[in-house]
Amino acid sequence: MATIKGAFVLKGDGSRREWKVSSPHFLGAETNHLVQDPRDGRTLLLAARTGHLGPTVFRSQDKGKTWLEARLPPSFPKAPEGQNGPAVQRTFALAPGHASQPGVWWAGTVPHALFRSEDGGETWDHIAEFTRYVAGLKEKKPANIGETPGGPITHSILIDPRDANHMYVSLSTGGFFETRDAARSWHPMNDGSSADFLPDKFPEYGQDPHCVVMSPANPDRIYQQNHCGVYRLDRPGSTWERIGRNLPAPVGDIGFPIVAHPRKQDVLWVFPMDGTDVWPRTSPAGKPAAYRSTDGGASWTRQAKGFPESNGWFTVFRQAMKSDSEDPVGLYLGTTAGEVWASRNEGSSWKLVASHLPRILSLEVAGS
Amino acid sequence: MSVPVHLSWHLRSYTHGESDVEGDGATLAELMTDLDRRFPGIRFRVIDEQDRIRPHMNFFVRGDLVRDLTCRIAPGDEVLILGALSGG
Numbered sequence: 109m110a111t112i113k114g115a116f117v118l119k120g121d122g123s124r125r126e127w128k129v130s131s132p133h134f135l136g137a138e139t140n141h142l143v144q145d146p147r148d149g150r151t152l153l154l155a156a157r158t159g160h161l162g163p164t165v166f167r168s169q170d171k172g173k174t175w176l177e178a179r180l181p182p183s184f185p186k187a188p189e190g191q192n193g194p195a196v197q198r199t200f201a202l203a204p205g206h207a208s209q210p211g212v213w214w215a216g217t218v219p220h221a222l223f224r225s226e227d228g229g230e231t232w233d234h235i236a237e238f239t240r241y242v243a244g245l246k247e248k249k250p251a252n253i254g255e256t257p258g259g260p261i262t263h264s265i266l267i268d269p270r271d272a273n274h275m276y277v278s279l280s281t282g283g284f285f286e287t288r289d290a291a292r293s294w295h296p297m298n299d300g301s302s303a304d305f306l307p308d309k310f311p312e313y314g315q316d317p318h319c320v321v322m323s324p325a326n327p328d329r330i331y332q333q334n335h336c337g338v339y340r341l342d343r344p345g346s347t348w349e350r351i352g353r354n355l356p357a358p359v360g361d362i363g364f365p366i367v368a369h370p371r372k373q374d375v376l377w378v379f380p381m382d383g384t385d386v387w388p389r390t391s392p393a394g395k396p397a398a399y400r401s402t403d404g405g406a407s408w409t410r411q412a413k414g415f416p417e418s419n420g421w422f423t424v425f426r427q428a429m430k431s432d433s434e435d436p437v438g439l440y441l442g443t444t445a446g447e448v449w450a451s452r453n454e455g456s457s458w459k460l461v462a463s464h465l466p467r468i469l470s471l472e473v474a475g476s
Numbered sequence: 477m478s479v480p481v482h483l484s485w486h487l488r489s490y491t492h493g494e495s496d497v498e499g500d501g502a503t504l505a506e507l508m509t510d511l512d513r514r515f516p517g518i519r520f521r522v523i524d525e526q527d528r529i530r531p532h533m534n535f536f537v538r539g540d541l542v543r544d545l546t547c548r549i550a551p552g553d554e555v556l557i558l559g560a561l562s563g564g
Binding site: 158161164177179181186187192194195 | 487517
C-alpha cells in the first residue's frame, strides 16, 4: 500500500483470514505507487516524494528490507536557456513492462508524461514523442488537456500481453490513447465516452478516465471507470459502451477504481461514489458497496455485506482497489481514511483488515 | 574552495546522518554538483530538472535567502540548506 505518509505491506496468512500490517517504509513520504515485479516476484518499485523533496523512485530486490534510489529518476530534459521547462511533480503510476522484456518498466507522471526504464528502474528515459503528442493536443484544444486537483495525471498504462509494442495510456484529463509502436506514435480512442464538463460532450479527446483496466482473460476487453460513467470497449472496435447505465440510478456510475476478474472476461467490480451535487466523492448515501457484474456490465449485483450499513463515507482512490488471482478471487480496497477492506469470496462479504493507516493512495496485490 | 554546509533533517539520509558537511564550488550550482558527486541523488531532491530550487526548500548563503544557483560563494561563507514549512 502506498499512502500519503509512507508505504506499508499488508501480509495475509494462507487462508486470507488474518492480516498483519508492516511498519512503514519511508515514513512521512508521499508514496504514490508500490509495485512488485510479476516477472521475478521479487523486485519492488516505489514512487515517492515528500512535501519538501522532489519525486524519485526507490527499488528493492529483497522485498523491502533494503532500498536503493534510482540513479536517474523520471525527469524532463532541461529546456533551452530562457525557456521555462516542465518538472515532474510526482510519479503517479508504475507499470512493469511486457513479460518478454525483463527490466523494462513504464511510469506515468504529473504533469502528463511517460517514462521508460530498461534497467529495472535505476534510470528512466523521457518519452519525448508522447510529450510532444500531448502538447500538440493541448495546443489544438487547450481545455481538453486539463488537470485534476492533483495535477494532470498520466496513468493506467496497459500493455498488450500479445505485443509489447501495443499499449494504452490514459490522461486525466485528456482521455484514452493507443500506441502500436511502443509509445512513438499515438491516437485517441474515446468514441462513446462522455465529458460532461466540456462544451462538446463527446469530444475526440478531453475525457477524464479515472481508471482503465485490461481484462487479464482477454486483452481485447477493456473496462473504464470514467469521471462520466462506467464503460466497456471490445477491440478491434473503438467505441465505448456505457455499461454503467445499468447500475441503479440512485447509486449512479461515478467512481474512481475498476477491477477486472483475473480469469473471466465478463466479471468486473466497481465501487461507486457520489458524483451528484458538489461531488462529495463518498459512498452514495453513506452506504458503501461494491457492485459486481458477471455479464460484462449488462447487469450488476450490490455487494455490501460487512460494510457499514449507514454513515460509511468511504472514498477509494483510482489505484486503491485490486484483486488477487486466487479462486475464489480476493478483493482489496483502501480508503482515504486509512482502512483496508478485503473480501475472500469475490465481493460477497467484506471485512475490515487494517485501520488507522494514513490516507491510502494506492494498493497492489503481490504473490508471496 | 571548500565551505561548510549545514543540512536539515530532510537530507541526512543522503549524508549518512551527518548534519554538517563540506562542499566545494565557487557558486551554489557548483557546490550542489560537488555534493551530488559525494552524496548521489541529493541534488535532484532539492533542485528540479530545470535548475529551479524546489518550492519548499530554502538555501541561505551568509544568512541571506537565495533562490538563484548562480549565487557566488566566497571563502568563509556558510551555506544552509533547510526545509521550509510544508505539508499537513
